Amino acid sequence: GAMSVDSITDLSDNTSKLLEALQLSHPHELDPRRIPGKKKTLSLNPITWQVPRIVDRCCTHIETHGLQTVGIFRVGSSKKRVQQLREEFDQGLDVFLDEHQSVHDVAALLKEFLRDMPDSLIPRELYGAFLSTATMEGLAQLDALQLLLFLLPPCHSDTLHRLLRFLGEVARHAEHSWDPDGREIPGNKMTVSNLATVFGPNILQKEKPGEKDAGGLNFEDSAAIILVLQRLIEHHQTLFMVSPEMQCDVLRRLFQTDPDVIDYLLRRK
Numbered sequence: 698g699a700m701s702v703d704s705i706t707d708l709s710d711n712t713s714k715l716l717e718a719l720q721l722s723h724p725h726e727l728d729p730r731r732i733p734g735k736k737k738t739l740s741l742n743p744i745t746w747q748v749p750r751i752v753d754r755c756c757t758h759i760e761t762h763g764l765q766t767v768g769i770f771r772v773g774s775s776k777k778r779v780q781q782l783r784e785e786f787d788q789g790l791d792v793f794l795d796e797h798q799s800v801h802d803v804a805a806l807l808k809e810f811l812r813d814m815p816d817s818l819i820p821r822e823l824y825g826a827f828l829s830t831a832t833m834e835g836l837a838q839l840d841a842l843q844l845l846l847f848l849l850p851p852c853h854s855d856t857l858h859r860l861l862r863f864l865g866e867v868a869r870h871a872e873h874s875w876d877p878d879g880r881e882i883p884g885n886k887m888t889v890s891n892l893a894t895v896f897g898p899n900i901l902q903k904e905k906p907g908e909k910d911a912g913g914l915n916f917e918d919s920a921a922i923i924l925v926l927q928r929l930i931e932h933h934q935t936l937f938m939v940s941p942e943m944q945c946d947v948l949r950r951l952f953q954t955d956p957d958v959i960d961y962l963l964r965r966k
Contacts, residue, residue: 748856758800759867765883811900815905830845868888872884893927898922
């Protein structure tokens with residue numbers, strides 16, 4: 698007797714919003730500018746990652762061309778070239794980053810994007826909660842961070858996960874190493890601590906850039922931001938995993954409140 702659900706538009710408005718939160722359609726299909734009253738069938742696409750193109754392409758470029766670049770994110774860049782890249786992304790152009798682009802320019806562009814987001818990557822209403830985890834230790838700290846990550850909007854969560862995975866890869870190449878032939882491969886010297894120092898203030902912001910008191914962090918807040926981001930980089934592989942027990946708990950609750958969603962999810966599987 699289960700209801701057959703072939704598209705999100707077959708469900709009630711409330712349920713549709715829940716499915717949107719679960720990212721069960723491509724982001725462009727959830728465009729709020731859709732014509733009111735016009736029923737458009739949404740395709741049953743796989744769950745998609747909502748990561749801005751500029752973030753993914755900057756990370757991929759540096760992973761491909763810059764992991765051995767000494768002092769990445771700390772060496773100066775060309776303001777003119779960075780501004781040009783920024784304008785091209787802002788215009789919605791399909792910007793192609795290849796080996797001809799300076800790694801330092803791309804690194805500066807990534808930092809600028811994160812710094813200038815209208816709402817910081819970790820939303821400002823969670824700033825105090827994230828900083829409070831700096832006084833915790835061990836599993837208690839990681840458990841608290843994981844629950845806070847679950848509160849992030851999908852786009853913020855996906856983008857933060859992509860960024861942390863990238864920063865972990867950069868840190869993995871911080872020290873010198875040797876190839877199979879015994880030749881030395883230079884390290885980039887960007888340890889987890891160094892990366893947390895550079896990116897922390899761009900990801901965890903108390904005030905909007907340009908606002909009064911913005912950037913005027915006290916020593917305690919600055920130290921806490923660095924420590925929290927270190928933990929996020931070091932443990933990103935497990936922090937973003939939802940345990941089977943929690944998944945079952947969510948499904949049980951949905952079965953009570955939104956059985957149509959359960960039917961929809963099972964059909965997709």
